[in-house]
Structures are given as C-alpha cells and as structure tokens.
Amino acid sequence: MHSKSSPLDFIIVGQGIAGTVMSQILLEQEKKIVLIDDWNYSASSKVSAGLYNPIVFKRLTKSWRVDELLPFAEIFYKRLEQQLNERFFFRKEIIKLFSEENEKIFWLKKAKEEGLKEYLAEAIEEVFFPESLNSPLGAGNVRKAGYVDVKKMLSIYREFLRKQNILVEEKFNYSDLLIQPDQIEYKGIRAKKIIFCEGFRATENPWFQWLPFKLSKGEILTIKVEGPCPDQVINKGVFLLPLGNNLYKVGSTYHWEDLNEQPTEKGKIELCEKLERILKIPYQIIAHEAGIRPTVSDRRPLIGIHPQHPAITVFNGMGTKGAMLAPYFAAHFSLVLEGKETLNKEVTILRFWNG
Ligand SMILES: Cc1cc2nc3c(=O)[nH]c(=O)nc-3n(C[C@H](O)[C@H](O)[C@H](O)COP(=O)(O)OP(=O)(O)OC[C@H]3O[C@@H](n4cnc5c(N)ncnc54)[C@H](O)[C@@H]3O)c2cc1C
Structure with missing residues (x-):
C-alpha cells in the first residue's frame, strides 16, 4: 500500500461526499493517498438526496457562489461518471x-x-x-438544477478505491496519530499531510474542537x-x-x-x-x-490547515449543500495545499481561531 522510505502525500479520513471528492481531485493530480473510512451506514451523504438548486426560494436569490460552483460540479461529476463508467449525476428541473x-x-x-x-x-x-x-x-x-445519486457514487467509488488498494476499512483512532511538523504517521502509514473529512463526527476530533459546528x-x-x-x-x-x-x-x-x-x-x-x-x-x-x-454556525464550509500542526488539515462543513460545494472547494483546497492559491477567506477555519 505504501513504501517505507517515502511518505504518501495524504491520508484522508472519511469517505462521505467530502472525502470522496477530495480523494478523486488528488488522484487526478497523481497524488499518492490512502483513505480510511468505517462506512457509517447512515452517514449524511448516504441518506442525502444529492439535490443541487441554484436558487434560494425564500428570497428568490442565487445560491452562494452558484455561478462558479455549479459549472465546476457538473464537469467534475461527468468526468467521474466517465472514469467509473456509471451514471449518478442527473440534471432535473425544479418545479416550485x-x-x-x-x-x-x-x-x-x-x-x-x-x-x-x-x-x-x-x-x-x-x-x-x-x-x-x-x-x-x-x-x-x-x-x-439536478441531483447526484450520492449513495451510488460512494459505493462505486469505494469499489474503485478497494481495487487500487488504497482503502483502509476501519475506524480511525485519533490517539494512534503521530504528529510531526512536516508529516504524520498512522499505524505505520506515513504521509505529508492528513485531511480529515469525518462529517459530523469531526466533533470527536481532538484537534478541531474549536470549530463551531451547528449540527x-x-x-x-x-x-x-x-x-x-x-x-x-x-x-x-x-x-x-x-x-x-x-x-x-x-x-x-x-x-x-x-x-x-x-x-x-x-x-x-x-x-x-x-x-x-x-x-x-x-x-x-x-x-x-x-x-x-455537518452544518456550521455561519453556513460556510470549514476548510484549512491546523494553525499549530501544519500536517493536520480539514475539509468539512459542507452543511446542506455537499453535492454542489464539494468539487469546487476540493479543487481549490488541493491548490492551497500545494501553495498555489490562498485559501478563500469565507471558508477558512482560521475565521474561528482565537489562538
Ligand atoms: C436527510 C438529508 C438530506 C440531505 N439532502 C441533501 C441534498 O439534497 N443535497 C445536498 O447537497 N446535500 C444534502 N444533504 C447534506 C449532505 O448530505 C452533506 O452536505 C454531506 O453529506 C456531508 O458529507 P461529508 O462527507 O462531510 O460527511 P458524511 O457524509 O457524514 O461522511 C463522513 C464519513 O466519514 C466517516 N468517518 C467519520 N469519522 C470516522 C472515523 N473516526 N474513522 C473512520 N471513518 C470515519 C463516516 O463513516 C462517513 O463515511 C442532506 C443531508 C441529510 C441528512
């Protein structure tokens, strides 16, 4: 699964829509990853309708950043459908x-x-x-508008990860993580960074207790x-x-x-x-x-690098809109992790960090 001498690029924890999309974006960039997930049956992504709606009905305004998020998401899901040779992304009109x-x-x-x-x-x-x-x-x-059959996409993607031999099907145990400034190690797997995508179970994560989830x-x-x-x-x-x-x-x-x-x-x-x-x-x-x-007090994603542990990162807070948010922000975060972009101020976890 990994070489003893060179660390992987990333360990990802969680295979909901956030962890799945993040993994795919990183694999498309030829990064070396391992994903750890215990496949919690009722995880939000598996019961989600996967709907995306460009309109906020209450005020008839555009959904936040829809002009950027939507085209990006559509291209991402279509590309993934082609790669996996399955259909799970559908355009549908919404009748109000x-x-x-x-x-x-x-x-x-x-x-x-x-x-x-x-x-x-x-x-x-x-x-x-x-x-x-x-x-x-x-x-x-x-x-x-439209929807992603999220449950189907996740099951197919899980099979794909299994075949690549990059899936560890177990509960991630926080106390087994060894942290250094430039890498982490988990049960013998070394990586340059870890990306936590645990959905609402991030509230159990000892490094991110300060994030204001409003589940x-x-x-x-x-x-x-x-x-x-x-x-x-x-x-x-x-x-x-x-x-x-x-x-x-x-x-x-x-x-x-x-x-x-x-x-x-x-x-x-x-x-x-x-x-x-x-x-x-x-x-x-x-x-x-x-x-x-995994909804958040200000209704924006929670993304970023831990301010005290540069090897620990989080990609979460997709709230009510995982289907539309995840592709755009996973791609953005991947570039931030490479130092090629600065993290968007509205989504950075640092907006909640008081030292
Ligand atoms: C009823 C309902 C309807 C919804 N409808 C829509 C909709 O129509 N459109 C939309 O965009 N969004 C919808 N959502 C919201 C959407 O589901 C979320 O935005 C999204 O699922 C969040 O995904 P996630 O990957 O962050 O978390 P999750 O789906 O919770 O995934 C987290 C994963 O991490 C794993 N995990 C966590 N901790 C550990 C650990 N310690 N060790 C190993 N594995 C771990 C879990 O097993 C799980 O597989 C809906 C949600 C609900 C509940």
Whole structure:
C-alpha cells in the first residue's frame, strides 16, 4: 500500500461526499493517498438526496457562489461518471409550486433580473400536473438544477478505491496519530499531510474542537406513488425527487436537538403532512432514513490547515449543500495545499481561531 522510505502525500479520513471528492481531485493530480473510512451506514451523504438548486426560494436569490460552483460540479461529476463508467449525476428541473398569488408576482419580477434569468424561467405554469398534484396557484420552473445519486457514487467509488488498494476499512483512532511538523504517521502509514473529512463526527476530533459546528439532523422518506407523477423535482414545503419506477425521495426535516441517526415518528409525520398538502394520489412509504449534516454556525464550509500542526488539515462543513460545494472547494483546497492559491477567506477555519 505504501513504501517505507517515502511518505504518501495524504491520508484522508472519511469517505462521505467530502472525502470522496477530495480523494478523486488528488488522484487526478497523481497524488499518492490512502483513505480510511468505517462506512457509517447512515452517514449524511448516504441518506442525502444529492439535490443541487441554484436558487434560494425564500428570497428568490442565487445560491452562494452558484455561478462558479455549479459549472465546476457538473464537469467534475461527468468526468467521474466517465472514469467509473456509471451514471449518478442527473440534471432535473425544479418545479416550485406557489403558495400565494404574491409569490407568483415576485417570481415574474425576479425572472427578468440579469443574473437570475438563466435560472428562473419567465413562463409560469398555470396549473402543474393537476391529476396528481395540488397546484391551484401555478408553478415556476428552475433551470440548471439536478441531483447526484450520492449513495451510488460512494459505493462505486469505494469499489474503485478497494481495487487500487488504497482503502483502509476501519475506524480511525485519533490517539494512534503521530504528529510531526512536516508529516504524520498512522499505524505505520506515513504521509505529508492528513485531511480529515469525518462529517459530523469531526466533533470527536481532538484537534478541531474549536470549530463551531451547528449540527442538524435530517430525515427523508422514499415513497412509491400509485398513479402518474411528474419527472421533475417538485418543491413546496418539502421536495419530491423522482427516482424512476414511481419512486420518489421526500425530504427533508431540519432539527437541531436529539442529534442521533435514528429516524423518528415525529419526522415521518412532519414529512407526510407536508407531502399530503402537495400530493393528491395514494402512496406507500418504502424507506425512512436519517442523518446528521455537518452544518456550521455561519453556513460556510470549514476548510484549512491546523494553525499549530501544519500536517493536520480539514475539509468539512459542507452543511446542506455537499453535492454542489464539494468539487469546487476540493479543487481549490488541493491548490492551497500545494501553495498555489490562498485559501478563500469565507471558508477558512482560521475565521474561528482565537489562538
Ligand atoms: C436527510 C438529508 C438530506 C440531505 N439532502 C441533501 C441534498 O439534497 N443535497 C445536498 O447537497 N446535500 C444534502 N444533504 C447534506 C449532505 O448530505 C452533506 O452536505 C454531506 O453529506 C456531508 O458529507 P461529508 O462527507 O462531510 O460527511 P458524511 O457524509 O457524514 O461522511 C463522513 C464519513 O466519514 C466517516 N468517518 C467519520 N469519522 C470516522 C472515523 N473516526 N474513522 C473512520 N471513518 C470515519 C463516516 O463513516 C462517513 O463515511 C442532506 C443531508 C441529510 C441528512
């Protein structure tokens, strides 16, 4: 797996979307890596819908840095699909069902704005899929949205890592890490740097206790509808993401207490109530899952090199938007690690370091 004489470039801890994308970016740059992951079943990435939406619906503004993040993410996922010879990245329009007349008026105004019109369609659907959906006030259409089947991508990528013989399938034990200024060693594996991508479990990491995670639990259903339903993503209070064969993901809840990974009756009821305000046809629940998002107090990623241990680094805080954020910021961080770029001030962990 590694040579005794020369250290690897990186050990990566965690194979959620953050660790997976980071590994791929580094491998594309011909870096030598090993990834350690214990494949926590309900890790946020594995229950994620993988949706990316260029629009913040509350204010009808563009999502943070979407003009840079989105094209980068699309090219990255397509390239990875080609490499692995599998499909897990899909473009899908999002149909926003209106809740009140003013929302429609606001939409039409915003859709004319420079910068927004490439994402918001100007034409309004007067009713949308009336045979199955409650849409009496019509709907607006978001372009350039889509989703990544994250669970599938991670499983395929895991197989790829196994075949390359660069995956260690076990829990990383922090007390076994030997730290020097210019390298680290973990159970005989030496590397120039370690990149921690543990998702919400970073709260157990002894070197990053000062990072202000504000974790949020999310629950999500998979349902089978009994009747015709659209092939676009539907949004109103919850989203309905079509998976084919009448299957849809319905999500998600946001809760900041009871941070465990168990699906709850309360979460299920909340999702079903919101769903039934949209859906007119019967459905069955096929699956109910929960995960904990690595959300952060200021809602920006947590990326950087530990200020006291240059060999220890972190790539985390993808929050509610791992699918869209991870590719761009993994590429950016890889250049920072090579000294070719300066870390973006909005994402650097140093914004929280008080010495
Ligand atoms: C219900 C729900 C719906 C969501 N929907 C969306 C969505 O539609 N679009 C979107 O972009 N985002 C969505 N998200 C958020 C998204 O899932 C997160 O942004 C993303 O998953 C974070 O990925 P991560 O790799 O940082 O963490 P994780 O997915 O938690 O991965 C961390 C990995 O590290 C491993 N690990 C941790 N500690 C150790 C250790 N000590 N030793 C070994 N391995 C370790 C874990 O086993 C795991 O495999 C959703 C989240 C939830 C919960």
